Amino acid sequence: MRKNWLACDLKRVSDHRGTLAIGELAHQLPFVARRFFFATGVPVGVMRGGHAHKTIEQFAVCVHGRVTLILDDGIERTQLHLHPSGPGVFIPAMVWDEWRDFSNDAVLLVLASKEFDESDYVRDYQQFIELVRG
């Protein structure tokens, strides 16, 4: 498993007003965010993701509920269970991701290093394997 897949702790500040979870993008992560999205209302049993990016880097954090992330670099596959009190995950380019087991109240936030570009997606797993193995 490559270290840069691994969970990335967020700074947390808790007091009588609740909890802030904080990420400094240019420090903790090697990009500034030019795009963000959040997924809600994902039905039980549905998978999201199922692609890799040629160049776009992402940071994902589950901000409500629970979700499972599967990451695959073509050699190794790992599974992470994400929730709001836990870490986020940096997803480098050319890593296949699949999001599964959304709880019915899950909110998944993703920050991305670039604007949307369909040509940056690798949506076929066999093609992904050929690209990473090379």
Place this chain on the structure above:
Amino acid sequence: MRKNWLACDLKRVSDHRGTLAIGELAHQLPFVARRFFFATGVPVGVMRGGHAHKTIEQFAVCVHGRVTLILDDGIERTQLHLHPSGPGVFIPAMVWDEWRDFSNDAVLLVLASKEFDESDYVRDYQQFIELVRG
């Protein structure tokens, strides 16, 4: 009310896999995000915020539950009720913000144009009024 306080619609894509709400930062908003935070577990009756920034710009979106945002530019005060199906809000520099009426399941996401800098905060309302009224 200045237009640039106003709600900023996010693109939404809904299908059988749920809903994505998407923001393109360099296009829709005049900054890329160098910092993000999300607030959770805010007790009923508690206010968060209560400050302005001298230079930092922010974009706020309620990604779960409900929360009320009060914005004040020293001349006019407005109130916005935010929830995940609605717009986000661009908060320019030198606008006082207060967050109130968090539902007990609320998650408030904020993207910021710069890293944390205590000297960028104006935490005293009277000082804020003096600064904006010049």
